[in-house]
Amino acid sequence: MNFIFTEEQMQFKDAIKSFLIDECSPKSIREGWDTKKSFNPDRWKGLFELGVLNSNLPEDKGGLGMDQVTLALMVEEMGYAGLPEPVAEQTFLVNDLISLLPKDIGKAIEETYDAGAKYISLAHPLAPNPLFIADSAGLILFDDSQCKFIAKEDLNFEIIASNDPSREIYKINSTNNVISSAENFEELNSAVSARGALMTAALLIGLAQKMIDLSSAYVLDRTQFGKPIGSFQAVKHMLADVAVKIEFAKPAVYRAAYSLSENNPKSALHCAHAKLMCAQAAELACKNSIQAHGAMGYTWEMDLHIYMRKAWSMMACWGNEDRQQDIIFKTLSSTSEELGVLYTF
């Protein structure tokens, strides 16, 4: 048992962190909002050059063969920065599924997949409105029984408004020239659902951390009654409650990622666990952060809501808290002998 990160894993995390500090400031995110163009091609190119976009592709497909734990650490940073581009989706969902996808789809993707230059979007009943279709090369579309690939020129789509202006989402009206497959659909569907839960969990924990950092800084700065509001115990305790939630959600993310990397048969349960814990942490982070900011927190001007909006979307997509509870309950009640002290690892 050695539940710590390797130096290499920390280097990847630090590298993307410092890239995002420079390239993904709240100001640059707001520029995307104002120009209605949240997909920033320069930032995307930068992330490609950093090796992030194809990091987890197999080595024979031009990637680094990165494991899911390292990826989760990086996705956490993407959450922390509120990164608008769909890097988490591309890596955690699309790249990670390539080996599982039916051959004909895999081939079609590879043909259009000029890694770094193009993006492949994905839609699923749990996250039905695909992102950034306009900047994509095509769409992987899951429905209730099939997984399809549709090249962009064969898609009829329209943009719809998200409550998070950083998320340019679409409605798909019709599709032509579909390459579809129902073979191994069950396997594929559970793989993508688990990854979706874990990806949103990792984003949420980064977002929760950002909110509490912003709030801690704010309450140190703002004074009332002649002292910083951060010296009032009611304020301290609100933020401490969030710190507790974050602390106990993080290891669930790392364990779930590790389970995926080991093909652990319980990885779906572990991903649901991670999403549940992270959604709860983020929910409290939103509530208590806005409260600690007072009316400033309720304004468009304050940056806090950049991260709150993303968190609300990430809570809703890929299964909300209740759905994860259902998954966990079903698993536990069907294998109750495997619950408890001896079955954590």
Next chain:
Amino acid sequence: MKIKFTKEENTFRREVRSWLESHVPKKPLLSLDTKEGFEQHREWERTLNQGNWAMVTWPKEYGGRGLDLIQWLIFEEEYYRAEAPTRVNQNGVFLLGPTLMEFGTHEQKSKFLNAMATGDHIWAQGWSEPGAGSDMAAIRTTAVLEGDHYKINGQKTWSSRATYADWTFGLFRTDLESERHRGLSFILVPLDLPGITVRPIPQLDGEPGFAEIYFDDVEVPVENLLGGDGDGWKIAMATAGFERGLMLRSPARFQQTAAKLMELYLAKQDHCSPMIQAKIVEAWAQSESYALSIYHTASKMLAGGSIGSESSLGKIFWSELDHMMHQTALKILGASAELSQESQDDAAKWIKGFMFSYAGPIYAGTNEIQKNIIAERLLGLPK
């Protein structure tokens, strides 16, 4: 990163399991808050020690096995799985033990650690006083150096196990001119000295689980000072730091409760509201998270890291979790949740646990004090 047990760890687990299977008393011991039950639990400490299981992380010379924290966690998992008796000496082995290891002289270590392991010395903690609860720096009990001994006067209170324990450790004011954190010393006191009166205090369950300790010109040899005169606060903080954060409540305890709760639910689900499901899931999810976090922390420690105020996060988490789980059990039990005599569904046990779960947010520093610590030391907010 490898979140999996090694072969050696699994072998160790099997060794613990088979020893416990053949040694854990078949019939539950009497409550350790009764005189007879206390002695039964002491006897169990002796048995544990004969198998070299008193504290697996201690060096061999003190009755341990020189193992690491991961193995200690495995030991604990097996211990709870086997439903082995409560450690009557947990104040000793989990709290004073590591403190002695860090601050004790060679003589103190060999004298106290061995007697602790054998169950000859069962320890109580003497921090709280009537005027010093959350505000521990307000301690007023004095220990005045007179030649080769300290003369102690004053009163400690809420001292768990003190009713039947042999020794207590705690903080005493050795510099009478001093204020607050300064001038306090960490002293080890045998409870059978002349001048000591122990007055049991019945707890919520009616049993004398803690006690007041009165000191009236009690003479304690100067060798019983741990660390330097005046270093008490620093040493007490170490006792309350990482080791305590991790050792006071190992995850197995809560995972075991979560598993029992699931069992209870499955047996009674036809009689309870579907709303309970969400609580069952929370119990599993949170106890699982607690375990993951502790293994993560233990791994960081083994790699040379250190943990300070982070232990406050854990204290809040497990105490709230424990309360939630017991509350849920009582909901499942419905009207049987008032039965305090033996019944089919173990209602009495759940109720006892339920009442005790109210103490979790109070002892070892209240959760409000822990939140102050988190805000000030981890989030950097002003005092």
